[in-house]
Amino acid sequence: MNFENTATAAALMDEQDPLxxxxxxxxxxxxxxxxxxxxxxxxxxxxxxxxxGYVMQELDDWATLGVEGHSRAKNxxxxxxxxxxxxxxxxxxxxxxxxxxMNQLTxxxxxxxxxxxxxxxxxxxxxxxxxAFPSDQYALESxxxxxxxxxxxxxxxxxxxxxxxxxxxxxxxxxxxxxxESVALVMxxxxxxxxxxxxxxxxxxxxxxxxxxxxxxxxxxxxGNVELQLHDWQVxxxxxxxxxxxxxxxxxxxxxxxxxxxxxxxxxxxxxxxWGYTKETRFKMEKGFEAIPTAEGWQLSNAPVLxxxxxxxxxxxxxxxxxxxxxxxxxxxxxxxxxxxxxxxRQSREKWIEIITPALEAERGCQVSMLMLHKGRxxxxxxxxxxxxxDWREPNVIxxxxxxxxxxxADIWKLGExxxxxxx
Ligand SMILES: *Cc1c(COP(=O)(O)O)cnc(C)c1O
Numbered sequence: 001m002n003f004e005n006t007a008t009a010a011a012l013m014d015e016q017d018p019l020x021x022x023x024x025x026x027x028x029x030x031x032x033x034x035x036x037x038x039x040x041x042x043x044x045x046x047x048x049x050x051x052x053g054y055v056m057q058e059l060d061d062w063a064t065l066g067v068e069g070h071s072r073a074k075n076x077x078x079x080x081x082x083x084x085x086x087x088x089x090x091x092x093x094x095x096x097x098x099x100x101x102m103n104q105l106t107x108x109x110x111x112x113x114x115x116x117x118x119x120x121x122x123x124x125x126x127x128x129x130x131x132a133f134p135s136d137q138y139a140l141e142s143x144x145x146x147x148x149x150x151x152x153x154x155x156x157x158x159x160x161x162x163x164x165x166x167x168x169x170x171x172x173x174x175x176x177x178x179x180x181e182s183v184a185l186v187m188x189x190x191x192x193x194x195x196x197x198x199x200x201x202x203x204x205x206x207x208x209x210x211x212x213x214x215x216x217x218x219x220x221x222x223x224g225n226v227e228l229q230l231h232d233w234q235v236x237x238x239x240x241x242x243x244x245x246x247x248x249x250x251x252x253x254x255x256x257x258x259x260x261x262x263x264x265x266x267x268x269x270x271x272x273x274x275w276g277y278t279k280e281t282r283f284k285m286e287k288g289f290e291a292i293p294t295a296e297g298w299q300l301s302n303a304p305v306l307x308x309x310x311x312x313x314x315x316x317x318x319x320x321x322x323x324x325x326x327x328x329x330x331x332x333x334x335x336x337x338x339x340x341x342x343x344x345x346r347q348s349r350e351k352w353i354e355i356i357t358p359a360l361e362a363e364r365g366c367q368v369s370m371l372m373l374h375k376g377r378x379x380x381x382x383x384x385x386x387x388x389x390x391d392w393r394e395p396n397v398i399x400x401x402x403x404x405x406x407x408x409x410a411d412i413w414k415l416g417e418x419x420x421x422x423x424x
Contacts, residue, residue, distance in 0.1 A: 001332060003339045010413035013336070019329050019404055022321055025049055026247075026406045031387040037411045038389050041403035042193075042221060042367050045247030045314070054313040058305050075312075080303040081296070084255075087315040090323055091246075092219065092238065093229035094257050097264075097294035101308065102275075102301075105220055105241040105254045106135045111298055112237045112256065113143045115270045116214045117185045123212070124149055125179055127186045129167055130157040133193045136218055140187065156183075165356035165371070166197040166363075169204075176207040183213040190222030190238070194393060196357035196367035196401075198226055202233040209234065220244060223255065224318065225365040227327055230257050237262070245366070245403065246318075248311040253304050258295045266291040273300025321405060329404035330366055336409060337368050337402055340416035344423060350374070352423045356397070367401040369393075379422050386418050 003009065014020060026046040028035040038046060061073035070078045085096040092099065102108065117126065124147075126140055144154045156179060158172050176186060186208040191198045201217055208215035214236040222228060224245030230238055238257040242248035262268055272289045274282060276299040279292065291297035318326070338359060345351045354371040358364050372379055376396040383390055383398075391399040402412055 001335045003336050005340065005343050007413055010409040013409040017329065019321055019325055022317065023406045023408065025317055028406065029389065034387060036387045036389050037414055039400035039402060039411065039415065040389050040391050042244055042399065042401035043391055044243055044250060045245055045403065046406055047249065048247060048313050048317055051249065051310050051313040054309040055306055058309045077303060077305045080305050080308050083312055084315065087319050088255055091224055091318060092257055094231040095260055098231060098260050099255060099257050100295040100299060101253055101255050101311065102299045103254055104251065105239055106139055108239040108254050108256050109136065109139045109218060111271055112216060112239060115268050116216055116237055117143055118269065119147050119149060119184050123182060123184045124154050125156055125183045126154060127156045127158065127175055127179060127183055129188045129192060130159040131194060132189055133220065166195050166358055169200050172204055173207045176211055180211050183211050186213055186215045188217055190217045190219040191226060191365050193221050194369065196364050196369050198363050198365055201235060205233050205235050221367065222365065231259065235259060242311050247314040249307065253307040253311055256295060256298060258298065263295045263297065264293045266293050266297060270298055275299035275302055317405065326404045331361055333402045333404065333407065333409065333412065334364065334366055334368065337412050340412055341370065344416060344420050348423050366403055367399060370398045372396045372398060375422060379419055382422055383418055388415055388418060
């Protein structure tokens, strides 16, 4: 893609953007009466203007109907979670019976590991990426300890090579092959939260299966961001949160995918609750758990409707925009961001920014992580003062993520101008 580094060129790209009308569907945070340049949709997506209406609907139904809302609300609460599989299956690439909305991300990771990490004396290792998101590290470590094993022996982290920031695919595949039949589970992020590296989930799943292990992914930074084909890739399970790229509000209800071949297996061990019980006979309230033969069979509790209403408001926007258009804009925007940052380096005597996110489109999503080689904190503070909301990670990394539904090319151009102002 060819770009021109001027405000006019950025404005023209915005003018021609097929998704431009969607920005107005969101509340954009303000600073001194002006729209901020919001580049942290990878951390907390913005609020759709429709969200409060969706939530109010449920509050009103609760006010007027009380318990009757379970069956008589406009969107009856009892099957409320059934509103999601059709839309989410398009976002993560799976069958509708492979996906369920429930709980929150780390809770779901634990629940899935109950089913998919059942170590034996011979097969007990978990392969994961080094520097995974801390919550995932704690989940893996505590699962291993729960089974009476030593995390130092059971958890194998694949690291970047000396002097590199991202992990080479060949190193992941080689580690899986070398550890072979001792591997119980390969569990990685789909997109690493720090570097923004997108992993080849299909190849990793294939490698895991070739040694007889399960493959699971934490898609917190992938769902709603990159193209996913979980079913076709034969991924065993995955989980994600809804408040990052999926714009469903702080701490919002999360999502789970379980491949059909496992989801239909009602005998697969799990921690059960009444909402995972066969619907026809759930209210007979009898002894002896009988799982729903879909991903819904992992549900524990009845639907958290208020949080789900916010999720629904957002997914309706994804539906309207269409994933194809979202991915097309994401690729163009991120390429433009790389271009703008590379221009800053090119135009100054010394290099200011090392982009640690892979340059190849197939290896990244929206996010770009910049390792600041000089004056990192100063640049970050200047960005903040000028209304740019970005994310700072010690020691010297600024993460930004232009999001197709509400960011503009002009946002990226302005980001570049502010950084340039300090470098020169
Ligand atoms: C954001 C994120 C989390 C957060 O977990 P919660 O249970 O939603 O608090 C966990 N893992 C990864 C990889 C994340 O990016």
